[in-house]
Amino acid sequence: MRKAEKQILIKHTLVNQILTPCGISSIEYSLNPYIGCAHGCAYCYARYLLLRRGYGPEDWGKVVYIKSNAVSRLKDEIRWRRRGKVYLSSATDPYQPVEKEYRITRRLLEILVKYDWPVEILTKSTLILRDLDLIRTISDIRVGVSISVTEDFRRVFEPFASSYDERLRILERLVNVLGGKRVHVFFAPFLPVLSEYSLDTIIDDISNVGIQRLFLDKLNIKAQNWITINKALERIGISKKDFWKKAKDTAYWNKTVKDLIKKAIARRLEVNILF
Numbered sequence: 173m174r175k176a177e178k179q180i181l182i183k184h185t186l187v188n189q190i191l192t193p194c195g196i197s198s199i200e201y202s203l204n205p206y207i208g209c210a211h212g213c214a215y216c217y218a219r220y221l222l223l224r225r226g227y228g229p230e231d232w233g234k235v236v237y238i239k240s241n242a243v244s245r246l247k248d249e250i251r252w253r254r255r256g257k258v259y260l261s262s263a264t265d266p267y268q269p270v271e272k273e274y275r276i277t278r279r280l281l282e283i284l285v286k287y288d289w290p291v292e293i294l295t296k297s298t299l300i301l302r303d304l305d306l307i308r309t310i311s312d313i314r315v316g317v318s319i320s321v322t323e324d325f326r327r328v329f330e331p332f333a334s335s336y337d338e339r340l341r342i343l344e345r346l347v348n349v350l351g352g353k354r355v356h357v358f359f360a361p362f363l364p365v366l367s368e369y370s371l372d373t374i375i376d377d378i379s380n381v382g383i384q385r386l387f388l389d390k391l392n393i394k395a396q397n398w399i400t401i402n403k404a405l406e407r408i409g410i411s412k413k414d415f416w417k418k419a420k421d422t423a424y425w426n427k428t429v430k431d432l433i434k435k436a437i438a439r440r441l442e443v444n445i446l447f
């Protein structure tokens with residue numbers, strides 16, 4: 173199946189700082205090479221970053237700012253900042269399509285490799301395989317691939333990211349190169365109804381490619397992603413009422429976690445709950 177393609181408005185910007193303090197446990201810095209993300213996932217909550225620049229919630233996925241001085245900023249900051257784990261990335265996909273041409277992520281990685289800083293990467297793109305030559309040389313590395321749903325729903329919720337099967341192939345390759353302990357699945361955001369429907373398949377498939385660990389996070393509902401989630405639900409004929417009711421129901425999440433842990437344990441998968 174051919175992937176959807178679209179025109180992206182590319183802009184350039186300069187930043188004062190490239191390593192920003194990160195609130196995620198055991199990670200010191202976020203490193204976002206771009207502002208915006210052409211994957212344009214319907215549920216993405218990072219769209220507030222473009223609102224600040226005068227765009228609307230539905231422009232997310234259509235505009236990407238290249239941080240033109242990201243590499244020079246990192247070269248400078250890495251000399252005087254305290255060494256700590258760097259997260260690529262918290263508010264963009266470091267391997268979204270523009271990276272193919274601009275190679276900012278690759279050049280940032282080269283610097284991190286040179287200084288031997290610990291790195292964690294999260295992506296939904298096969299482009300990460302281009303940089304395996306660098307990634308395999310990082311002594312403290314962890315790589316996560318995000319999966320929320322299987323292919324039918326993926327086409328609607330994440331139409332411009334790599335397909336479900338491609339992500340399984342990324343995981344398989346990463347496990348072969350880095351070993352199972354340094355690769356995980358970020359099962360997030362868990363979407364009521366849709367991820368539930370995909371759950372058995374996902375657990376079986378990721379276990380079959382050698383994954384030993386998954387992280388689970390639920391949907392982060394912010395006002396700006398309601399519009400696009402609702403449109404996606406309409407396209408696949410899922411009841412919005414049922415979806416939103418479950419999304420806000422603590423008992424639903426408790427049951428979901430319990431079910432997921434049971435299925436994961438049966439496949440010898442370690443589960444880390446992030447909410």
Ligand code: SF4
Pocket residue numbers: 209210211212213215216217218263264265296333
């Ligand atoms: S890949 Fe991540 S950052 Fe990019 S649109 Fe999807 S959720 Fe947002």
